Amino acid sequence: MKNKGIKKIIIFFIIMLILLILNHYFKWSSYLGDIENLEFLKDMVEDNFLLAVCTYIVLTIIGCVVLALPGFTFAIIAGILFGPIIGILVCLVATTLGAMLSFLVGRFFLKDGVKPMLEKNKTLKKLLFSEDGKADMVVLMITRMVPIFPYNLQNFAYGITDINFWKYSIFTFIFMLPGVSFFTIGAFGFMAYEGKWKYFIIAGILAILVTIVGILIQKKFLETEKS
Template identity: 35%
Template sequence: MSLFAIGIHRFGLSDLITNFRHLQQLIGQSGTLGYVIYITLFIVATVCLMPGSVLVLAGGMVFGPWLGTLLSLVAATLASALSFLLARWLGRTLLLKYVGHTATFQAIERGMTRSGTDFLILTRLIPLFPYNIQNYAYGLTAIPFWRYTLISALTTLPGIFIYTYMASELVAQGITLPFVLKLSLAGVVLFALVQTAKGYARRKRVELPTKEI
């Protein structure tokens, strides 16, 4: 994994993924091939623990709200599934040697032992842990692959749609009063979603960390 990440940096993909303007131009000028490029870059970014949020925004700006959401959802689901499987294939013993002592892994393993699927749903909706790290950490737990993949897809959809839609609106309208109002509404919706998830956690008596890890 470390060698792969070094290779990504060496060949310039790290700069490409984090250079928003260049990324948008590359995808936009590639036609149908841009779909493949976009999904591939998204998977690479996720597996290498790089920020996928930049790609979600780029997808909204280049592909629009609906196609952008679809492509981002497909890419995010494939990426999380691949990271999950890599954790299983590399082996629990090997990965625990490197990440078993981390607060993130210990909190996830403890939460899954106590609350099972409810804990997975809540940690996907509430930003308590780095999302990409979760993919590897959950791969070390006993949760079935298909259950993990389906829940991940469903719980990431609301956030992906909101970010994609707002990026698309920014391109269409620029920073105008209607855009600012929509952006504010999107923030309220995301806040309400997180609070609803926290309320669900209290009702189900799911113990969550009191702060981000």
């Protein structure tokens, strides 16, 4: 079993190395991270809205699984393309699907080989493999509410933990809502011709709430750990 886990890790890193080389050569991250390169989607929104949504979802899933892009990239693009309401919903669906696929990849290729190594560290074992499942939920909540971390790396990492797949998927969708809403509404505000201040105020309130909740969660979790 140990040798099998090591082989899976080697295969995973070979695939990731190939993708990194291809990404460096073809500059996929730079392309998808620049809204100017997605002008064709703006035209598609007007001509065929459903096709534009499906194309965005496919590109986002690819970005989630293959490219180390921060989560807010997808939210900003969704806000510019689809507006604040539909943009939030489409972004949540797309990024959750990408998170689910990355999670399965991480669980298949990494868990057997990486988990035994991490469990040797008492802190990591308590944080990532807690029997009551509370610690991994706190980590999931914090990292999802503030989507500034490379999204695909997060998802692969969660595949190593013991968190249930459907629990992970459902709460990923829920916990991402505040952060996705903030970036999507803020991005739409920059593009809006009228009422910019309204969208900026909403985005600002969301940012404050996310920050406060994140601090309270961390404080409560740390106090629990000390007691």
